Amino acid sequence: MRQTLSNIYRLGVKELWSLWRDPIMLVLIVFTFTFAVYSAASSMPETLHKAPIAVVDEDQSPLSQRIVSAFYPPHFMPPAMIAPAQIDPGMDAGVYTFVLHIPSGFQRDVLAGRPAEIQLNTDATRMTQAFTGSGYIQQIVLGEVSEFMSRHRGTAASPVTLETRARFNPTLDKSWFGSLSQIINQITMLSIILTGAALIREREHGTIEHLLVMPVTPFEIMASKIWAMGLVVLVASFLSLTFVVRWLLGVPIAGSLPLFFTGAALVLFATTSIGIFMATIARNMPQFGMLAVLVLLPLQMLSGGTTPRESMPRLVQDIMLAAPTTHFVELGQAILFRGAGIDVVWPQLIAVTAIGAVFFGIALARFRKTISSMA
Structure with missing residues (x-):
């Protein structure tokens, strides 16, 4: 042995x-x-980190400014304010992953209760960021519109409060x-x-x-x-x-x-x-x-x-x-x-x-x- x-x-x-x-x-x-x-x-490939985003703000309203200011690091880069003619060249060159187009009269239609449209252009070749970021942007826009409208229309408080606790991380x-x-x-x-x-x-x-x-x-x-x-x-x-x-x-x-x-x-x-x-x-x-x-x-x-x-x-x-x-x-x-x-x-x-x-x-x-x- x-x-x-x-x-x-x-x-x-x-x-x-x-x-x-x-x-x-x-x-x-x-x-x-x-x-x-x-x-x-x-x-990490599934993480949305400093995604480049641009905004075309044709409305120039308090609501559109709230939406623009809601995008900040670390998920997004500070939004670049561009003109409509810069959308296609910027996305073709890969400068922007997302371009949010806020049309003129957007706040007016929201306050009047009329259907209001907002366009999100996504570079789907960046597949992981496109999928995750589109969901983030949708939640941000809807959240800002909801908070803006709550100043004029009251909303009922939810009867259920959900508390989330992350264990170990x-x-x-x-x-x-x-x-x-x-x-x-x-x-x-x-x-x-x-x-x-x-x-x-x-x-x-x-x-x-x-x-x-x-x-x-x-x-x-x-x-x-x-x-x-x-x-x-x-x-x-x-x-x-x-x-x-x-x-x-x-x-x-x-x-x-x-x-x-x-x-x-x-x-x-x-x-x-x-x-x-x-x-x-x-x-x-x-x-x-x-x-x-x-x-x-x-x-x-x-x-x-x-x-x-x-x-x-x-x-x-x-x-x-x-x-x-x-x-x-x-x-x-x-x-x-x-x-x-x-x-x-x-x-x-x-x-x-x-x-x-x-x-x-x-x-x-x-x-x-x-x-x-x-x-």
């Missing part, structure tokens, strides 16, 4: 030195846990969710890529034959790659959580980081085994890259980190229970977002451990078969 542990340790140190001499992988690690995390948190800041979810996704992605690349690098450089003549077993070779690459991912994710998420983005961490990284270590046990299994199937790095796309996309998109699992078909939910990322997303969100303790996440910890043991056994059997064919 002592010799086995010594072999696993020394082989793992060799993997770390090999990684240190691979500048491409080092750049990938740094990029994944810095810029990728920051960009995912600060550029009181300001509804989407960067909180984006950054932490990206950390969870990057742990999965990088662990598979690093471990698989480490084995393929051995094969391409011919050093796997050197290992075959050494007094080491396939179990020791595989275990060394798992602990070495897993340690790199754990250290990188810890630094990213500390400096990028908490310091640069100012996102608070609600739960226990030791508990989260305990769960992450168990997940890495499974995902690194998946990486080794994929490396035994692929013959070279290009094949491994294509295979990684087929594996990583379902793991990230169907595990609940991007969209809630409840919105997926029941069959997909049941199939994804066999994926370690499904339980890791539940575990990570519960700890980092809601401050859950081990009394809440212990089912996910057990599930991840069991899945990791199964994947490790499958990968080890496949690795032994591959080694035997090369011997």
Whole structure:
């Protein structure tokens, strides 16, 4: 047992030195846990942020001025006042995403109770902002008209008062969710890529034959790659959580980081085994890259980190229970977002451990078969 542990340790140190001499992988690690995390948190695609808007105010009335003054950052840029002839050139050039056209006599028609029309031009090529922003603008215009009319016509107070309380994210800041979810996704992605690349690098450089003549077993070779690459991912994710998420983005961490990284270590046990299994199937790095796309996309998109699992078909939910990322997303969100303790996440910890043991056994059997064919 002592010799086995010594072999696993020394082989793992060799993997770390090999990684240190691979500048491409080092750049990938740094990029994944810095810029990728920051960009995912600060550029949420569904967020309406500083959308350019212009207003054609032909009415020049107090009501139209109220509507114009209702658009302000951070959702919209300060409105640009333009003439009707500037609408089409401005939208064709992509200068404005929204152009609100208030016709002459708008306030007069509203006060007289006659049908009043207002035109909203939207650049639908900016699909996400167009959909979200159109709803925002409609609510703003109707709200300003309603408040303006309430000075002249009384409205009955609603018998029901609805109080909204946002738990775990009181300001509804989407960067909180984006950054932490990206950390969870990057742990999965990088662990598979690093471990698989480490084995393929051995094969391409011919050093796997050197290992075959050494007094080491396939179990020791595989275990060394798992602990070495897993340690790199754990250290990188810890630094990213500390400096990028908490310091640069100012996102608070609600739960226990030791508990989260305990769960992450168990997940890495499974995902690194998946990486080794994929490396035994692929013959070279290009094949491994294509295979990684087929594996990583379902793991990230169907595990609940991007969209809630409840919105997926029941069959997909049941199939994804066999994926370690499904339980890791539940575990990570519960700890980092809601401050859950081990009394809440212990089912996910057990599930991840069991899945990791199964994947490790499958990968080890496949690795032994591959080694035997090369011997």
